[in-house]
Amino acid sequence: MKPLFHPRVEDLDLSTILHACADPTRLRLLADINTEPGKTCGTFQTELSKSTLSAHFKVLRESGLIRQELGPGNSRLNWPRTAEVQSRFPDVITAILKSATRTHG
Secondary structure, three states: OOOOOOOOHHHOOHHHHHHHHHOHHHHHHHHHHHHOOOEEHHHOOOOOOHHHHHHHHHHHHHHOOEEEEEOOOOOEEEEEOHHHHHHHOOOHHHHHHHHHHHHHO
16 A cells, blocks of 8 residues: 655645645544544544545545544554644634534534
8 A cells, every 4th residue: 555645844835734724524524533633544433435435535644634544454543634734824723623513513
């Protein structure tokens, strides 16, 4: 299995992060990951196909919002990079997650 791309903290880009969070599905996934760190991809409550869900995880990962690691079997564990994003862009991730709570909570 080829290694996944995760941007370095110093390479995080605010417009890329905001684009990733502009989609309601990705925003909900991000909020879920922040609530339940280490959750596997197959455990999210969604009616999306696996390929569509994988595409959303890829956008979140490549924007620097989440880290994915290999889990049991072929699963992937999803971890928030909230502290890293916060260190690069203070208060942005807090505002984004508050928005997700108001929208979906």
